[in-house]
Amino acid sequence: MTKNSKIVLGIIVLVIVIWGGYTMLRQKAGAPTAPATTEPIKIGLVAPMTGEGASYGEAAFGGAMLAVKEINDAGGINGRKVELIVEDDRCSSAGANAINKLVNVDKVTAIVGPVCSSSAGPGVPIAQSAGTPVILIGASAPDLTKVGDYIFRNYPSDALQGKFAADFVYNTLGKRKTAVIFVKNDWGQGIRNVFIERYKQLGGEIVYDEGVLQDATDLRTQITKAKAANPEVLYFPVYPQNGVAGLKQIKQLGLTATVVGGDAFIEESILKLPEAEGVLIMEGKTNNPDDFQAKVKQVSNKSINIITPYAYDAVKIFAKVIEKVGTDQKAIRDELARTVYRYSIAVPVVEFDANGDLKVAEVAVKVIQGGKTVEYIR
Amino acid sequence: MEYLIHLAILFTVYAMLGVSLNLVVGYTGLLSLTHAAFYGIGSYTTAILLTQSGVDFFPSVVLGIILTLIASFLIGLVLSKFRDDYYALGSFGFNAIAFAVFLNWQNLTRGPLGIPGISKPELFGIDFSNNFNFLMLVLAFLGLVYLASRFIVNSSFGRVLKSIREDEEAIQVFGYNTLYFKLAVFMIGAGMAAIAGSFFASYITFIDPSGFTLMESVFILVIIILGGLANLRGSVLGALFLILLPEILRFVGFPSSVAAQMRQLVYGLILILLMLYRPQGLLGEYKI
Amino acid sequence: MDILPQLIVNIIIAGAIYALVALGFNLIYGATKFFNLAHGVIAAVGGYAVFYFAKTLGWNVYLAVIIGVLLAGIAGYGLDKFVYLPLRKRKASNMVLLVASLGAFTAIQAVIAILFTSQFKTLSYSVGTQRIFEIFDGVITQTQLIILMSVALITAGLILLLYKTRFGKAVRAMSDDEEVAKIVGINTNRIIGRIFFIGSAIAGLAGILVGFDTGIEPTMGLGLLLKGVIASIIGGVGNIYGGVMGAFLLGFVENFGIWKISGEWKDAIAFALLIVFLLFRPKGIMNK
Numbered sequence: 001m002t003k004n005s006k007i008v009l010g011i012i013v014l015v016i017v018i019w020g021g022y023t024m025l026r027q028k029a030g031a032p033t034a035p036a037t038t039e040p041i042k043i044g045l046v047a048p049m050t051g052e053g054a055s056y057g058e059a060a061f062g063g064a065m066l067a068v069k070e071i072n073d074a075g076g077i078n079g080r081k082v083e084l085i086v087e088d089d090r091c092s093s094a095g096a097n098a099i100n101k102l103v104n105v106d107k108v109t110a111i112v113g114p115v116c117s118s119s120a121g122p123g124v125p126i127a128q129s130a131g132t133p134v135i136l137i138g139a140s141a142p143d144l145t146k147v148g149d150y151i152f153r154n155y156p157s158d159a160l161q162g163k164f165a166a167d168f169v170y171n172t173l174g175k176r177k178t179a180v181i182f183v184k185n186d187w188g189q190g191i192r193n194v195f196i197e198r199y200k201q202l203g204g205e206i207v208y209d210e211g212v213l214q215d216a217t218d219l220r221t222q223i224t225k226a227k228a229a230n231p232e233v234l235y236f237p238v239y240p241q242n243g244v245a246g247l248k249q250i251k252q253l254g255l256t257a258t259v260v261g262g263d264a265f266i267e268e269s270i271l272k273l274p275e276a277e278g279v280l281i282m283e284g285k286t287n288n289p290d291d292f293q294a295k296v297k298q299v300s301n302k303s304i305n306i307i308t309p310y311a312y313d314a315v316k317i318f319a320k321v322i323e324k325v326g327t328d329q330k331a332i333r334d335e336l337a338r339t340v341y342r343y344s345i346a347v348p349v350v351e352f353d354a355n356g357d358l359k360v361a362e363v364a365v366k367v368i369q370g371g372k373t374v375e376y377i378r
Numbered sequence: 379m380e381y382l383i384h385l386a387i388l389f390t391v392y393a394m395l396g397v398s399l400n401l402v403v404g405y406t407g408l409l410s411l412t413h414a415a416f417y418g419i420g421s422y423t424t425a426i427l428l429t430q431s432g433v434d435f436f437p438s439v440v441l442g443i444i445l446t447l448i449a450s451f452l453i454g455l456v457l458s459k460f461r462d463d464y465y466a467l468g469s470f471g472f473n474a475i476a477f478a479v480f481l482n483w484q485n486l487t488r489g490p491l492g493i494p495g496i497s498k499p500e501l502f503g504i505d506f507s508n509n510f511n512f513l514m515l516v517l518a519f520l521g522l523v524y525l526a527s528r529f530i531v532n533s534s535f536g537r538v539l540k541s542i543r544e545d546e547e548a549i550q551v552f553g554y555n556t557l558y559f560k561l562a563v564f565m566i567g568a569g570m571a572a573i574a575g576s577f578f579a580s581y582i583t584f585i586d587p588s589g590f591t592l593m594e595s596v597f598i599l600v601i602i603i604l605g606g607l608a609n610l611r612g613s614v615l616g617a618l619f620l621i622l623l624p625e626i627l628r629f630v631g632f633p634s635s636v637a638a639q640m641r642q643l644v645y646g647l648i649l650i651l652l653m654l655y656r657p658q659g660l661l662g663e664y665k666i
Numbered sequence: 667m668d669i670l671p672q673l674i675v676n677i678i679i680a681g682a683i684y685a686l687v688a689l690g691f692n693l694i695y696g697a698t699k700f701f702n703l704a705h706g707v708i709a710a711v712g713g714y715a716v717f718y719f720a721k722t723l724g725w726n727v728y729l730a731v732i733i734g735v736l737l738a739g740i741a742g743y744g745l746d747k748f749v750y751l752p753l754r755k756r757k758a759s760n761m762v763l764l765v766a767s768l769g770a771f772t773a774i775q776a777v778i779a780i781l782f783t784s785q786f787k788t789l790s791y792s793v794g795t796q797r798i799f800e801i802f803d804g805v806i807t808q809t810q811l812i813i814l815m816s817v818a819l820i821t822a823g824l825i826l827l828l829y830k831t832r833f834g835k836a837v838r839a840m841s842d843d844e845e846v847a848k849i850v851g852i853n854t855n856r857i858i859g860r861i862f863f864i865g866s867a868i869a870g871l872a873g874i875l876v877g878f879d880t881g882i883e884p885t886m887g888l889g890l891l892l893k894g895v896i897a898s899i900i901g902g903v904g905n906i907y908g909g910v911m912g913a914f915l916l917g918f919v920e921n922f923g924i925w926k927i928s929g930e931w932k933d934a935i936a937f938a939l940l941i942v943f944l945l946f947r948p949k950g951i952m953n954k
Contacts, residue, residue: 061634061635093582093585097388100384104381117586118586125584184482189489189490189491210930213933215886215889217886219929224672225669227669244881268785269788269881305785474937478930603765646768646771648769650773653762653763654753
């Protein structure tokens, strides 16, 4: 038995190693038979395709694939098709592996993503030293764009959303006592930090402030504590899985404060939740979201959420830039720094500042009504 | 080539983790699932020192080892009261607590925002941002760790460890203070894990709590079970296999919308198959 | 102080969910004595089965729940038959079974993600909000009451099964000493298979009810499992009453803990409780 099983095992391992190694070598040996001008342009996508963040990876994939399809259907970039190479980063330091492969093995022209800061943190320096332009599509930790001049981000950094929310709650809503429940990851922590700093600066009072773990679905005790602090507003930047459970529990427990959520709430499971009626959300101003969503659904039947339009935009921005200056990475970077892109789905206009972050990102306040978001009117 | 060097560096880090865990699990029979916590302490010590103060890499490694020794002493003391499965669960618990500390002690670790911008070591003016040089350095340390482990395993100290694994009460009858031995090997293993952590932090330049979860401890355990318990070469081989496998799978073509999940599926199936057909691991002789 | 009644209700709700998971886990662990990582993902199987039949196909919800429970049971049974049983026949150690269960966990989770995507989904089928009941100033929903009732019913059912049937007697004999049970002629493997079915079915029900209470996603299993394990251990492993009591104790300590400290430390508190129990009362609350 042991001899046979060794053989079987050996064959399995050998097959995989040979298959993988062969494909790897074949890609490295590279020289394609087609002349360089008709060879596809490779753009990498790094996102969490498995693990806890997988719904964001799927969303990024959907947006990116739609963009690629539209570009290719229209004839490609200067006659060359775009090839999207997707790598999983499991929302962890495996992002370094993913970016390393894309940069050194696939030799992509540009990279879209990552979504998670835990992946971007280790991965982005690799792209920077290799001179591969990156547009982050999430990964809101402020320091990431400071890594270098090849790193851009079309997702508004935490500093924006948190500050806007604080201004909104204090000035527009006129509320002075706010409770905060946030999700304990780079996105939630970042936004919460900025919100609290700004809100206190304005003169508001934070009556309760606590985090929940990313996979938490039992927020009852936190909500009970928040309720006891008598807040006028609950600022609730959490992920959909926390939000769905949390919003239900908020209704069940009778917390009547106005609920203000982050842009992560722009997701089907929250919008369609009966208990989400009346919840305010911060949203980057989007154009035709429903139309857009329908188109994405045709390309990918997986999760669609806030990341989808950013991934779409990032691919489209690269395409436009490459169309103008070609595939020289330094030229792409220079052009990106100058670009003013007005066809974005996710934000009104994309223009990068000296760090590579969005110069202007408008945040709008919407209300959830009847399964979708509508303009908030005082 | 760069990609392979990158993988090689990761492999070396995990080989260190595997070898050090094997001392505790394979040779002494203590089912420890705390290793990621010590790995984390080493990483965070180096990260914090290198970004906040002027301390150099190598002194930070030393400090990381010291902190880990203290932590492992305390944790090991508590754990020594447990046996077998309970030991595993208790150690798992300490890992969960350590993770919570990494995540919530914001003032020190910046929590989920992580610590970016960790610099490379400085030694005789060699440029370690050149990954090949870094690989040589970390390989050298793997060599040291490996040799130290081999020395321990082949010494009389090591023989006592194996006896503890086989029958702790029997050897206590002979007058050996097994607590001392168990604690010592636990601390040694932890210290080595801290070294691995320091190198990881410096190489990857950014660390956050996500690298030190419960599943990370499970991953290191899988490395040594796969490689063969009580076999140091096996741990190295196991690390090689488990680092390379997901990367090789990146090249196996699946339709891109489901590719990553398909790879996870294959990964899981391979684990099952390996256990079915080679439960003692690739090079192992010892099955507990 | 008027949040106290609600806090108590919160504790009861949390404890009930943990109890459901602990019941299934305890049953299986008592018979097989290894840490089955796949138990959590079986709960997800139940939840997704109901999602598919009730929401996607639009079948009657009660029918879907029954199918979900059965499917989960079958999945667990299949896992035992094709993976764990062959390993047991080869006298594989608990660690090998652990790795195999990790493989199964990874693989099944990947399959769920491929079939259903990773998006968080809710199972609630009613358009409006659920019926809410008030108990002593605390609020509890219909689903949560159902969870509580299920715990009571299943506990009663299991007690009956274990103490009033021949099957149950055989199970208890196996828990005490598997070797002797075999000698006496009990077909341990067949019994284990049935235990897997029952335990997994209970896990499936847990997944379904959690799905109704909050929602489902492919990765929901591990968190549930860990809490269920802690509950089982502090209640006294293999002990049905103990598991339930342990679950409520865990719910109490967790919620009380985060009332006083902060929700971010929830997992750490749970594991700290585990360690305390392992130290001072390793046989669990019931201390049998």
